[in-house]
Amino acid sequence: MTLKTKQKRVxxxxxxxxxxxxxxxxxxxxxxxxxxxxxxxxxxxxEGGFYGNTSDVPMITNAAYKTECSACHxxxxxxxxxxxxxxxxxxxLENHFGENAELDxxxxxxITRYLQGHAADRIPNRFSRSxxxxxxxxxxxxxxxxxxxxxxxxREVPDRMVRGNDKVRSFSNCLSCHSMADKGVFxxxxxxxxxxxxxxx
Amino acid sequence: MKKYLFVAALMLGATGENISDLTxxxxxxxxxxxxxxxxxxxxxxxxxSCHTADLKQAGEHLxxxxxxxxxxxxxxxxxxxxxxxxxxxxxxxxxxTWGRECTAQEKQQIMAMMKAS
Numbered sequence: 001m002t003l004k005t006k007q008k009r010v011x012x013x014x015x016x017x018x019x020x021x022x023x024x025x026x027x028x029x030x031x032x033x034x035x036x037x038x039x040x041x042x043x044x045x046x047e048g049g050f051y052g053n054t055s056d057v058p059m060i061t062n063a064a065y066k067t068e069c070s071a072c073h074x075x076x077x078x079x080x081x082x083x084x085x086x087x088x089x090x091x092x093l094e095n096h097f098g099e100n101a102e103l104d105x106x107x108x109x110x111i112t113r114y115l116q117g118h119a120a121d122r123i124p125n126r127f128s129r130s131x132x133x134x135x136x137x138x139x140x141x142x143x144x145x146x147x148x149x150x151x152x153x154x155r156e157v158p159d160r161m162v163r164g165n166d167k168v169r170s171f172s173n174c175l176s177c178h179s180m181a182d183k184g185v186f187x188x189x190x191x192x193x194x195x196x197x198x199x200x201x
Numbered sequence: 202m203k204k205y206l207f208v209a210a211l212m213l214g215a216t217g218e219n220i221s222d223l224t225x226x227x228x229x230x231x232x233x234x235x236x237x238x239x240x241x242x243x244x245x246x247x248x249x250s251c252h253t254a255d256l257k258q259a260g261e262h263l264x265x266x267x268x269x270x271x272x273x274x275x276x277x278x279x280x281x282x283x284x285x286x287x288x289x290x291x292x293x294x295x296x297x298t299w300g301r302e303c304t305a306q307e308k309q310q311i312m313a314m315m316k317a318s
Contacts, residue, residue, distance in 0.1 A: 072262050072264075072265055073262070073267055074267070098242065098264075099264070099297065100292075100293045100296050100297045101293070102289075102292070103289075104289075167266065168266070169264070169265065169266050173265055173266060173267075176266070
């Protein structure tokens with residue numbers, strides 16, 4: 001092992017310890033409290049020091065990911081699924097939700113690395129943490145739309161606005177309703193459902 | 202004089218290419234709209250299902266609704282400029298739409314149609 005890789009390992013271990021610490025503290029807050037009833041203020045407070053404007057999911061920074069994974073749908077923010085989910089998605093591109101999204105091995109490896117590094121279990125964002133908490137540790141859902149956090153947040157959105165709506169078609173098309181999803185913004189206030197307008201609770 | 206000959210040769214060359222493009226474009230059109238059964242979807246599909254039959258128009262991914270820029274080079278000069286991209290999408294889309302890869306000749310005919318549109 002060269003000195004450099006050794007250094008990297010040590011750094012990795014420190015980062016990992018940091019992540020464990022962070023997730024433990026998250027667990028501590030949520031103790032006894034349903035994840036979806038969380039007070040927004042508390043989160044924003046706790047996160048203020050990390051990412052500045054942290055109620056938003058970090059924007060996508062990787063060029064290969066942006067090009068390859070936005071051809072058929074908008075590029076989903078990496079922070080909306082855990083690492084284990086992204087690995088399953090990336091290892092099954094030939095049969096990708098009934099579609100063929102094969103890549104050459106090099107591009108595939110680049111994108112996988114990017115997704116791993118920015119997955120929900122790697123970033124301190126409130127949506128990421130809520131999604132993570134709604135997935136059982138032994139599960140690796142392939143869809144954001146199948147996580148119970150997602151289902152809970154969208155339970156009041158009727159089918160006629162989604163599958164019955166030619167401009168939406170499926171919940172997977174985040175950008176058709178979340179008008180600023182490509183900037184990592186998913187707040188209720190920015191929701192505009194095509195043909196129905198603003199979302200009023 | 203030499204200069205004129207050269208220009209004349211160029212013009213001939215250019216029209217020659219156009220003629221062969223136009224004749225290849227016809228079979229391309231048929232391939233483009235020919236329906237095939239997509240088993241996973243349970244529906245008949247063609248290249249036009251996502252790209253539309255009028256190559257000058259923008260298409261729409263038939264499942265996600267995402268906009269796909271026009272395929273005609275006359276309105277979208279970026280088409281066919283990146284060989285790796287072209288190959289990648291021929292492989293994916295032919296397999297998905299037709300259930301098999303396109304032959305070299307079929308690809309030629311389709312590209313000729315894109316250039317002529």
